[in-house]
Amino acid sequence: MPFPYEIGPVMVLDHRPQWPPEFEQLAGQLRAAMGGVALDIDHVGSTAVPGLAAKDCIDVQIRVRSIDEGERSNSGRRRACPTCASTARSRRPPPKS
Numbered sequence: 197m198p199f200p201y202e203i204g205p206v207m208v209l210d211h212r213p214q215w216p217p218e219f220e221q222l223a224g225q226l227r228a229a230m231g232g233v234a235l236d237i238d239h240v241g242s243t244a245v246p247g248l249a250a251k252d253c254i255d256v257q258i259r260v261r262s263i264d265e266g267e268r269s270n271s272g273r274r275r276a277c278p279t280c281a282s283t284a285r286s287r288r289p290p291p292k293s
Contacts, residue, residue: 208249215243219254226258235259 219239226237241255242248 211247
C-alpha cells in the first residue's frame with residue numbers, strides 16, 4: 197500500500213546492502229529525539245531480511261513502556277523523522293463502549 201507522499205508505482209527492489217546502515221542511522225536519530233522513552237528500536241519488515249527483495253522503505257518499530265508515554269514523545273519522533281511520524285500508526289486499542 198503506497199504512502200500518501202509516494203508518487204508513481206511502488207517498486208520492489210533486489211535486496212540492498214545499504215538498508216541495515218540506513219536503519220542504524222535512523223534509529224540513532226530516533227533514540228536521540230526520544231531519549232529514554234524508547235526501550236528498543238527494531239528494524240522490521242522486508243528490508244530487515246538479508247537477501248529479500250523489498251520496497252525501498254525502512255520499517256521501524258519503537259518499543260515503549262506504555263502507549264501514553266510513547267504518544268507524549270511523538271514530537272521528538274516528528275523532529276527526528278517527519279515522514280516516519282506522519283505515517284506512524286498507534287497500536288492503542290479502541291475505547292470500550
